[in-house]
Amino acid sequence: MSDDDTIESEIETAIRDNHPALITYVCAGDPSLEATAAYVEALDRGGADLIELGLPFSEPIAEGPTIQASIDRALGAGTSPQGFFELVDELETDAPLLVMTYYNMILQYEAAETADAPGTDGASLRGGPGVGPFVERAADAGLSGIIVPDLPAEEADPLRDACDEHGLDLVFIVAPTTEGERLERIMSQVSGFAYVQARLGTTGARGDVSNATHDSLARLAEYDGVPKAVGFGVSEGDHAAEIVEAGADGVIVGSALVDIVAEHGSDGDAPAADALEAKAHELKAGAIRGADETTPPKDTPEPEQP
Amino acid sequence: MTTSDRDRDGEDRRDSTTTFGEYGGRYVPEALMPAILELEDAYERYVLANEDGFMDEFRERMCEFGGRPTPLQRAGRLSDRYDREIYLKREDLVHGGAHKLNNALGQVLLAKYMGKERIIAETGAGQHGTATAMAAAHLDVPCEIYMGRTDVNRQRPNVYRMRMNGAEVNPVTAGSGTLKEAINETMRDWATTVETTHYVIGSVVGPHPFPKMVRDFQAVIGQEAREQIREQAGQLPDSVVACAGGGSNTMGAFYAFVPDSAEPRSGADSSSAERSSADSQAAQPRDDGEQTEPREHVDLVAVEAGGSSLEIDEEMGLAPNSATLSTGTDGVLHGAMTKLLQRGDGQIVESHSVSAGLDYAGVGPELSHLVETGRVMPESVGDEAALEAFHRLSRLEGIIPALESSHALGYLEEVAGPDADGSADLGDVVVVNLSGRGDKDLETVLEETETRDLAAAPDVEVFDR
Structure with missing residues (x-):
């Protein structure tokens, strides 16, 4: 929700203008950065309203086997933070882009230009690594937000400060175990959208929609100022429909898309891109179907004019 | 320090008791945070305040079952x-045959006091896995051990010991199939089963309160x-x-x-x-x-x-040593800010020791x-x-x-x-x-x-x- 004198985030705008939103994930560099560029454009054409790009880290503790394997392929192909940002520099999509990565990747990123920009490292450790250079580079590349699966709200102050300074959203995950005072605090700090984790465990495509999804959305219903997108296990249009019908503002799909990359990635960029575009269509159509089944949320504001 | 001493709503939520100077902290997925807080509470009550005589029972069992004191x-x-x-x-x-039981018995006993129904643990060479399996058998708690595939193959006697004590052993095939991957996989299990399961971490590593708690045991x-x-x-x-x-x-x-x-x-x-x-x-x-x-x-x-050498091979992503304190740089791995063997871009390297x-x-x-x-x-x-x-x-x-x-x-x-x-x-x-x-x-x-x-x-x- 935005007051008249504040600017709503690009991410929030994208979700509200395209309600219900489709948010997609692929890992950058799997099988190559060139291929990722083609995939991202295909997802954009296929109806993705936000695109998460994974910056691969060697110890992805929140990921299931599908995305672990994708990260391994990306690292095996030599994907570096520099290469990642150069890819994002070149991408032109309607959908805003977010980076999803682990905290150590953010801490260790040292942009060459930091020496010229003193005072940006207020959040850094004494004599140690800091989050400033990464966030600054992310903003320069045109990224709209950051998701860090191993950074709970308790440890997020330095990154949140840097994101505020550079105008990026810091998306927090709300798990089935997030309740009470912690839930309240996370929902008050979240920007962009709340990433509602559909079930306990790791990422990965599942055959059904977890009951925990419905419970979580019910628990979050009172926070109607924050868009809520559901991820972890969403793989089909019918899942998207069910989740949106249950009150979500968007669905997040990763492993099901990474499966397509794994299957077609070695055939050249075109077949995988076509398959990704078709999958995005299916998911977006499912989400819209779900929205038609439900009455429009009463507090949804009119789309704001740019 | 008790929970009520903390200012969880204050401006600075970074609780100094979760860190050692600039090191430590709780860098874990959100799904694990409630369990981390629950464990912190249990650590303060049972270990630090000896509630319900926990530390008395721990010490007694370490004498009778564990053979303490040692000469x-x-x-x-x-x-x-x-x-x-x-x-x-x-x-x-x-x-x-090692100090590992001090910690394993302490944590398995704590899990029982906390009402957890199941124990999971990682192991590298198998010493922590065997200690946890012994403690779990002794205290009658179901136990699953994650162990890298490479380690399973080169530590067969320890795998067999764990099985004899009734533990399940789950080989982990990711990466080089050693300790680091075993920890990753145990954390993934915990993120799935956190409501009923305690993760017996094997060293003074991981998110707060593990480093303090393991140290105290x-x-x-x-x-x-x-x-x-x-x-x-x-x-x-x-x-x-x-x-x-x-x-x-x-x-x-x-x-x-x-x-x-x-x-x-x-x-x-x-x-x-x-x-x-x-x-x-x-x-x-x-x-x-x-x-x-x-x-x-x-x-x-x-x-x-x-x-074999203190140099890191950046290109191969390999350190032919495990001299983290001597040569490592600050970063976040497995839940804590600490010194790490890592490349300049933040990827963790494979360590080595005989x-x-x-x-x-x-x-x-x-x-x-x-x-x-x-x-x-x-x-x-x-x-x-x-x-x-x-x-x-x-x-x-x-x-x-x-x-x-x-x-x-x-x-x-x-x-x-x-x-x-x-x-x-x-x-x-x-x-x-x-x-x-x-x-x-x-x-x-x-x-x-x-x-x-x-x-x-x-x-x-x-x-x-």
Whole structure:
């Protein structure tokens, strides 16, 4: 929700203008950065309203086997933070882009230009690594937000400060175990959208929609100022429909898309891109179907004019 | 420190008790945070405040089941060789053959007090896995162990021991199939089963409160040694030497001696200076009268695995060592800010040591802090010197040490042996923590000895006769 004198985030705008939103994930560099560029454009054409790009880290503790394997392929192909940002520099999509990565990747990123920009490292450790250079580079590349699966709200102050300074959203995950005072605090700090984790465990495509999804959305219903997108296990249009019908503002799909990359990635960029575009269509159509089944949320504001 | 002392709604939510200076913290997926907070609460109530007599039961079981206290033994022939008094803290005599049970039994018992129905743990070489499996059998809790595929293959006897104690063993095929991957996979299991399951982490690593809690379960090593050396040598040791991988035997051996420093206590940001007073009285009872005596200084030396070289191969993403305290840089791995073996871009590298128990790219955050503040000296000993020390202790003292502990013994030789350059002085009275026995390492030692020319190794031509 935005007051008249504040600017709503690009991410929030994208979700509200395209309600219900489709948010997609692929890992950058799997099988190559060139291929990722083609995939991202295909997802954009296929109806993705936000695109998460994974910056691969060697110890992805929140990921299931599908995305672990994708990260391994990306690292095996030599994907570096520099290469990642150069890819994002070149991408032109309607959908805003977010980076999803682990905290150590953010801490260790040292942009060459930091020496010229003193005072940006207020959040850094004494004599140690800091989050400033990464966030600054992310903003320069045109990224709209950051998701860090191993950074709970308790440890997020330095990154949140840097994101505020550079105008990026810091998306927090709300798990089935997030309740009470912690839930309240996370929902008050979240920007962009709340990433509602559909079930306990790791990422990965599942055959059904977890009951925990419905419970979580019910628990979050009172926070109607924050868009809520559901991820972890969403793989089909019918899942998207069910989740949106249950009150979500968007669905997040990763492993099901990474499966397509794994299957077609070695055939050249075109077949995988076509398959990704078709999958995005299916998911977006499912989400819209779900929205038609439900009455429009009463507090949804009119789309704001740019 | 109790939960109510914390200002969770205040401006600065970064709770200083979750860190050691700049190190530590709780860098875990959101799904685990409630369990981390629940564990923190249980740690404060049962371990620090001895609620429901938890610590009494723990100590009693460590005596009856675990064989504590362990002796502090004067090693006569080593003392002669090094021309000073060498004492061995015999953690190799703990049930299971290593200090690992101190922590495993403590955590499995805590899990029972917390009403958890299931135990999971990671293991590298299998020592923590076997200790956890023993404790879980002893306390009748279902137990699953994650172990890298490579380690499963090279540590078959330990896999079998775990199975005999009733534990499930889940091989992890990701990456190089060693400890780091096993920890990743155990965290993934925990993120799925967190409501019913306790993760028995095997060292002073991971998110708060694990580093403090594991340290408190292991601190009995130094507490006993401190009393024993006073009785036997009439003084505190001039130095305590322990090997360091993740650092649980290291912190266990050092913790009671950390305040024994001639150096002025460091500034207000140093959590170690305050920590012995308030937050751990139940875990570490101190004699009040002692504080007024003149302070004796005890050097603390953490000996890491130098492997075959201290350089990192950036291109291969490989460190042929596990010398994290000596060569690592600050970063976040497995839930904590600590020193790590990593590339410049933040990818964690594969570590190496001839000793599987030291083979880890991270280290406990409290050790990082104690090194950073100068209280603990990091040193490293390579594969070959550790193998020599393995044979030397076996020959001179009739004790076959674990390859991990052999690194601490190798350091003695390096600074006090016949070829020592005199650059370091251990003093007249030295305690070495003999963290485990070496029976588990015989295969490795045989293989490694065959490929090298080790002065201290016996000839085994008997096989050819």
